[in-house]
Amino acid sequence: MDIAVIAGLAVFIGTVLQRISGTGVGLVLSPVLALLLGPSAGILATNATTTISGFLIMLSVRRRVVWPRVAAIVASAALGVVVGAALVTVIPAAWLQIIIGTVVLASLALTVSAPRLPHLSGKGVTLAAGALGGLLNTTAGVAAPAMVIYAQLTRWEQRTFSASLQPIYMSMGAMSVIAKTAFGATGFETLPPWWVVPAVVGIVSAGILAGTLLERKVPPTAARTLAITLAGLGGAAAIIKGILSLV
Secondary structure, X not given: OOHHHHHHHHHHHHHHHHHHHOOOHHHHHHHHHHHHHOHHHHHXXXXXXXXXXXXXXXXXXXXXXXXXXXXXXXXXXXXXXXXXXXXXXXXXXXXXHHHHHHHHHXXXXXHHHHHHOOOOOOHHHHHHHHHHHHHHHHHHXXXXXXXXXXXXXXXXXXXXXXXXXXXXXXXHHHXXXXXXXXXXXXXXXXXXXXXXXXXXXXXXXXXXXXXXXXXXXXXXXXXXXXXXXXXXXXXXXXXXXXXXHHO
């Protein structure tokens, strides 16, 4: 199957799941694109896609967004983004592939451990979650683990949490693209074809429409579990590829 078709299918599935549960694009897309394009270029493409998907989904759920909390998380994410962009420039490709797969697999374990987390709140928790999310998003294309942990710690209500994730993912994705471009860690020797951006916009729009239609029929927890399960399979494949590259 053509690389573009596989990537497009991953974007569509991830967008549908993200529209229903709040997360999905980064989880599903990051291991797939890391395998198809290489870790640096694949995660940069994931960051760019989550910027687009976060923006478009945000338009349909903006009334449920908790903007003050979003602003605090995004501001604290900047430090993690800069550190992550610097790390990507020095980590060998094989090890970066293993790191990406490991982070994604950690998301799968999170579905079991998160419900048992204690109740914590305060600015320190928000700042730590934002910084960790920015770091994970820049290095592995997956901010979901940090955000889900934060939601469980603070007992953030699901509907406003899933809506607020969209501007968070959009902002983290945009900051990651800018930071890695500034550090010269894009992984692309030449720019992708011009038609990639409108194609992604079209696929994401179709995924949002499908997700909107399925929202009342598919429980958010089921969609999130499916997203993390698919990501777990991709994460395992990324780890295996990284190890094979080392040996």
